[in-house]
Amino acid sequence: MKNLIILGAGTAGTMMANHLRPKLKKSEWGITVVDQYKTHYYQPGFLFLPFDIYSEEQVKKIGRKFIPKGVKYVQKKIEQIFPEENRVQLEDETLDYDLLIIATGSKIAPEEVEGMKAENWLKNIFDFYTFEGALALRNKLREWEGGRMLVHLTEMPIKCPVAPLEFAFLADSYFKEKGIRDKVQITYVTPLSGAFTKETCSTALGYLLKEKNIGLEIDFAIESVDNENNLIIDYGGRKIPFDLLVTVPTNMGDEVIARSGLGDDLNFVPTDPHTLQSKHHENIFVIGDATDVPASKAGSVAHFEAETLTDNILLYIQNKPLKPEFDGHANCFIETGNNKALLIDFNYKQEPVAGTFPIPGLGPLKLLKESVLNHWGKLAFRWIYWNMLLKGRPIPLVSRNMSTKGKKI
Amino acid sequence: METLIAGSNVKVNQEGYLLDFSQWNRTIGEQIAQAEGIVMTPRHWEVIEWLQEQVKADKALSIRGIKKSGVLDIKEFYALFPGGPLKISTKIAGVPKPKSCI
Incomplete structure (x- = not known):
């Protein structure tokens, strides 16, 4: 029995648990998620909380509820990662791993x-x-x-x-x-x-x-x-x-990264920007805000990364070469006030441009342009987050790699 | 686009940053500095050379990086290149303006 440990049950860690559990045989791989906090916050909601647009209750839920069956959830503080020994020291126990996913975020x-x-x-x-x-x-x-x-x-x-x-x-x-x-x-x-x-x-x-x-x-x-x-x-x-x-x-990235000597100046973990494998340890993968890749630190990025990372973890387990697939894809609604919002869609190489999204030519959402529909898209996203994104379900019509179709490049 | 700086034809972007570092020389740097209202001293050149080395080594430039550089502190960086030291010094150095991802 092998062990896969996911550090952090935020957006990225929770998504990885949901992606991987159905794909790894329970008789071969145990999956453990470690996070010291009980509450999972909908962080995009923090923008609306100060203006009384969202209430406290709308931005938080019990984190454990989003972890799938068959995954062990350990609510404890992570003291240190020992990458040379493949183990993680928690507040009162030590866990050994064969494969580690760091999803400790930034704060x-x-x-x-x-x-x-x-x-x-x-x-x-x-x-x-x-x-x-x-x-x-x-x-x-x-x-x-x-x-x-x-x-x-x-x-x-x-x-x-x-x-x-x-x-x-x-x-x-x-x-x-x-x-x-x-x-x-x-x-x-x-x-x-x-x-x-x-x-x-x-x-x-x-x-x-x-x-x-x-x-x-x-x-x-x-x-x-x-x-x-x-x-x-x-x-x-x-x-x-x-x-x-x-x-x-x-x-900055979490202090545990600094304590473990795994980070840069800002405690972000040096990570291959296309495969999401740690640059220094081949059995460590990094996702979401915890990486140093030059993409936005955003939930949409973690969502696109999760799809590539899931494939790469399965390839790694089969001793096959990893796919250098992740392109830095980000997709962000920008609230502009007065019940309007903008939408931008971009990646490592392509700056945000005007166009239509997600269906080329049709939209219904418009890129880089204010609209009421984009605002409703942003508000609808809270439902998508809790019900689809965290569960690792694909968002219809939105692919992991950025599409140039429908964009005025 | 091409433009004439200090007698040389060089390729620059819309903001006046050199696109090809091999076209750079000190006279060009001096001219760009002058346009920014800066009179170059030996200390200025030390910093410019350090910046060029960082870019050559593929290291990202940031204000925080200056703090940890051991070459100069941020106060001095501001004193040498007042206003926006990173964007002005990189222009003089003939290297790309530091990008920050969204």
């Missing part, structure tokens, strides 16, 4: 910036990448009467790179509905040279910021937060004042 590290996680953290400085942060921000926004709001991005890479911009757009709508938009000044602050992280988007969508009267500060590499004077300060000495700072802190 915010506000302590990376001086003064960010200090006396004003969750008072007038908030993140919305955690359940706690998004909830605290919701409570703050309910009573906030206005002032200078900064929506700030610390450094790349971050999970769901368009989220901070979506946050700014939704904030504009939220304050309009509340009738206090004239009392709120919204500014988007980024270390990049444009609001969008992809240049084609910056060009095509630059009008959105103007239309919504959102200020833009670019090339801002933050050094510290001044808690006394409510300022963010960059390495060049530039200062921007705020009354309310909504920040996306540095994103």
